[in-house]
Amino acid sequence: MIMAWNDIDASLSSEGPESSTHSSWSSDSSSAWDDWPADFDGTGLFESLDRPDEPAIFRFDVRRILDEVEEHVGSSVVDIPKVGKGSNYFGMHMRLANTQDILVRMARCDVNWPRRAGISELVEQEVFEAEFEAKIYELLRPHRKILTPSLLYWRAPSYRLDAPQTIDRSPPQDTLGRAFFVFEKAEGVNNVWPDDAGKRFSILEQCARIRAALFSFTLPPDFVASWLMRRSPAAKSIPVDIAPTRDFAISFLAAKIDEVIPDEGGFIGFEEDHNVVGPVALKAKNSLLQLLPWILPPEADPDLPSLYRLVLEHGDFGIHNMTITDAEAPSVTSLYDWETGHIVPAILSDPQISVYVDLELDPEGEPMISRVWEGISEEDWGDCMRCAEHYFQVLSEEAPEYMAAIKAGRDARRIWFALTDWRGDDAEQYFGTLGSWAEERLSHFVAQKSEIQ
Structure with a gap:
């Protein structure tokens, strides 16, 4: 069976059709966001x-x-x-x-x-x-x-x-x-995910090549100058010039930390919740900032030439934002919906892909799956893991420098994704856990330096 939940190939998100309780348009007549009737199926x-x-x-x-x-x-x-x-x-x-x-x-x-x-x-x-x-x-x-x-x-x-x-x-x-x-209109539909393992692997191979090409794409300097700061509010406070350097990457991460965890008395999370930075989150912020210089590898390493290149991220890479032909040999024909696109140093690039689950890498750089449905069987789990392993194997072959950057930036990436993944839950608990990890890592590096000296 071929799953193709929606055949409008440049507008639908992975969440699919939304429910509605009104008979015409949004029941909240003051809303700027339009909806449609609950009984409208998109045809006619x-x-x-x-x-x-x-x-x-x-x-x-x-x-x-x-x-x-x-x-x-x-x-x-x-x-x-x-x-x-x-x-x-x-x-x-x-x-x-x-x-x-x-x-x-x-x-x-x-x-x-x-x-x-x-x-x-x-x-x-x-x-x-x-x-x-x-x-x-x-x-x-x-x-x-x-x-x-x-x-x-x-x-x-x-x-x-x-x-x-x-x-x-x-x-x-x-x-x-x-x-x-x-x-x-590109040929095909979105959300195509065949039952046949061979077809799935074929789609994943094509996706991996697209992802590798995107990572390797050299952004024009004028594009970076125009859009990097504007796509990342935190970047506006960076005190150094935009450049593919370690100094910029450190400042970029520090600006993100400061954006998510403001100084004492600042709002944290959703402003309408009126939560302010607590002592635990503030302590975590200081630990994270101290850790940054220790975890960003030196630029001079000849084996890691692409760590600080500035790369374009799609922001929502997955089959829900692709057109794929429903054929014996499925073909990915377009990647669309760049609403969440942004620019980051290569060391912070996210290779994740969303299919029926999310295929991603764990902190050690090994394939894993997430966004798994409740009650998944052992067989389905194994199938999803094989998909993750295959996707990242092809990506590694197509862009070996991508995998090298990911492994070199293990600690920096942990901080980056913890910041970008936070959804406003208990800040003291969430950042307390992150802060404890940062303190342990910092102690490790300081002890390591003392042994060398």
Whole structure:
């Protein structure tokens, strides 16, 4: 059996269709994020346009989307076979009169609805996200090994200064306040994961080659200068110039520590929870900062040439963000959805891939699986482990410098992923455990140095 949960291949996230309790759009009329009716299965939208007596599926005029698409692709839309929805975007598979298939990806958030405090920050963020994603497609399109879809047209959301400054009005019928992308639809669907082990291994081999190519891709200096700081809020406080150096990597990690664990009295976790940094978390922060110079390897090691290269991360690498052909010999045809993309020193790069579970490396650099479903059988566990081992074996063969960087940065990576994985749980307990580990490692290095002296 081939699993293909959604056939809208440039908008859906791994979470799949979301539930809804309303009959038309979001029951919270003040929400800037659109939903759709609980009984809408994503089909029949095009036919409903000829039946004006039917209730609206969306709170915007779909015909305006068709007008914008037709204006920029030079052909009329003759069908909308399927509509999908991810965390942040709607995706619409459209068929054109010239027989071309396209994918329209439009933000669920309208910056012109509702009007509330902080609207300027919302607009700035939405515009920034759209610009970054468009730049990624432009940058990677010539790179045949990374397989990004062809972007035909895009625009950032536009804030209407003339719009009423209240939420007591009808939602905008236009879509100018939403980020908008039009892609040439790649062959295949997302979330393809065959029962056949040989086909799974084939997909994993192709994914490993894509991941290796992405790691090895040399970012243009102007791209790094424009986007590294903007994609990482913590990076704004780095006191050294952006460079592929050990000094920058230390400063990059230190800035992340400071972002997640502010100084005494600062909010930690979600600001609305009003939790402040406690003594245990603060002590952990100091231990982590002291440890950094000890755990970043020297640049001069000739066997580790790629430790501090600045590399582009997808941020959500997995089959849910890929189109894959449903065939006897499945083929990965595109990697999309760069919303969480960012730039990091190579030593902090994450090779994880999401399939039916997550395939990743443990702290020792050995294959493991996570995000495992409850009640997994021993047989399924073994199958997943074989997938992890195969994926990382191919990745190691395709990019041996990747595996070398991962093993050299074992301690630094433990800190980085502990910081990025934290979801606001008990900060004192979470960072207390991390801080205890940091103190042990620091004691180890100090003792080691004393023995040498």
